[in-house]
Amino acid sequence: MQISPYIQSLIAKAQKLGKTIVLPEGEDERVLEAAHVAASEKIAKIIILGNEEEIKSYFAGKNWSLDGIEIINPQTSPKLGEYTELLYNLRKEKGLNKDDAAKLALNANYFGTLMIKSGDADGMVSGANHSTADTVRPALQIIKSSRKDRVVSSLFIMSSKDGKTYYLSDCAINIAPTAKELSDIALSSAESVIQFGDTPRIAMLSYSTYGSGKGEGVDKVKEATRLAKEALTSEEYANKDITLDGELQADAALDMVVAKKKAPGSNVAGKANVLIFPSIEAGNIGYKLLQRLGGAEMYGPMLQGLNAPINDLSRGCSAADIVGLIAITVLQTQK
Numbered sequence: 001m002q003i004s005p006y007i008q009s010l011i012a013k014a015q016k017l018g019k020t021i022v023l024p025e026g027e028d029e030r031v032l033e034a035a036h037v038a039a040s041e042k043i044a045k046i047i048i049l050g051n052e053e054e055i056k057s058y059f060a061g062k063n064w065s066l067d068g069i070e071i072i073n074p075q076t077s078p079k080l081g082e083y084t085e086l087l088y089n090l091r092k093e094k095g096l097n098k099d100d101a102a103k104l105a106l107n108a109n110y111f112g113t114l115m116i117k118s119g120d121a122d123g124m125v126s127g128a129n130h131s132t133a134d135t136v137r138p139a140l141q142i143i144k145s146s147r148k149d150r151v152v153s154s155l156f157i158m159s160s161k162d163g164k165t166y167y168l169s170d171c172a173i174n175i176a177p178t179a180k181e182l183s184d185i186a187l188s189s190a191e192s193v194i195q196f197g198d199t200p201r202i203a204m205l206s207y208s209t210y211g212s213g214k215g216e217g218v219d220k221v222k223e224a225t226r227l228a229k230e231a232l233t234s235e236e237y238a239n240k241d242i243t244l245d246g247e248l249q250a251d252a253a254l255d256m257v258v259a260k261k262k263a264p265g266s267n268v269a270g271k272a273n274v275l276i277f278p279s280i281e282a283g284n285i286g287y288k289l290l291q292r293l294g295g296a297e298m299y300g301p302m303l304q305g306l307n308a309p310i311n312d313l314s315r316g317c318s319a320a321d322i323v324g325l326i327a328i329t330v331l332q333t334q335k
């Protein structure tokens with residue numbers, strides 16, 4: 001299995017934390033291979049959801065050890081009743097009845113999420129066979145945002161062809177973020193980047209640099225920049241090394257020659273490593289162009305701003321991608 005040097009560095013950090021990650025898609029061979037690697041490399045203890053007999057026989061056929069791996073079948077789990085009750089109590093005010101709670105708790109993504117809510121696992125990686133919405137919805141409903149006043153968003157880690165690391169947000173969750181939500185996304189991204197051991201230099205991206213272009217979208221990014229800068233002056237961020245600026249075009253954010261012309265005096269322009277996109281269209285299209293035409297490696301999207309980490313895989317992921325996301329999820333358990 002080919003794992004990039006960047007992910008290897010995250011794995012080394014994850015190995016020290018001794019966390020438990022649940023993988024709900026035990027029917028998928030990529031997930032089983034990733035479980036084997038993650039457990040044998042001690043990146044995390046692994047819980048696989050699925051049919052115990054089938055998974056055991058798959059592992060035996062490959063001559064893989066099951067050390068560090070627990071297999072749970074939601075249908076026969078003694079905890080199913082407890083999880084159903086928990087789900088019902090959490091969602092009854094939203095109109096969920098007992099019958100529907102019982103059906104939902106059997107769904108692997110809900111079961112895995114309820115394990116985390118109950119303290120039986122620290123994080124979850126899913127989505128090899130599920131849409132983003134199906135993976136993310138239980139997390140939003142059950143685990144919830146860690147701060148009432150802040151939206152949950154997503155972050156991609158990008159390893160560029162020249163070996164640099166960038167962070168991109170929000171390419172996957174908030175469809176049309178307001179200025180306040182964009183500011184939330186920038187602040188959550190700053191916290192994630194610190195969790196990964198890097199220093200956030202955040203560019204609030206737009207089609208305008210310092211007023212060169214006009215329009216509602218520009219006004220939104222300007223306001224988001226103002227709100228985020230204001231939040232960064234609070235005591236919470238006093239000892240954190242975070243720089244943020246906007247509104248900046250992508251070339252001004254990334255290229256020092258352009259930065260000197262378009263945004264002289266900016267402490268971010270030309271050296272940004274965190275790119276905050278103004279909408280999901282810009283972000284989602286942007287990251288896929290970087291991946292397909294720019295040859296960049298993308299990890300994620302990982303969710304940020306939840307009470308516990310739950311992360312979504314792309315359906316085209318490889319076993320190595322899953323191992324990488326398991327390591328990232330372990331790191332996100334750090335407060």
Ligand SMILES: CC(C)(COP(=O)(O)OP(=O)(O)OC[C@H]1O[C@@H](n2cnc3c(N)ncnc32)[C@H](O)[C@@H]1OP(=O)(O)O)[C@@H](O)C(=O)NCCC(=O)NCCS
Nearest residue numbers: 094132133136137140141145151152153171172173174175
């Ligand atoms: C993430 C997403 C699935 C949530 O939408 P949804 O399933 O319709 O969810 P709802 O709007 O019904 O909200 C469900 C719950 O999540 C909460 N929620 C939704 N988005 C949230 C966010 N960004 N942050 C925090 N909470 C959020 C809601 O408040 C609601 O809570 P409640 O039921 O306790 O009141 C939706 O925003 C989405 O589809 N985003 C785009 C996903 C996508 O296609 N990405 C591109 C591919 S990577």
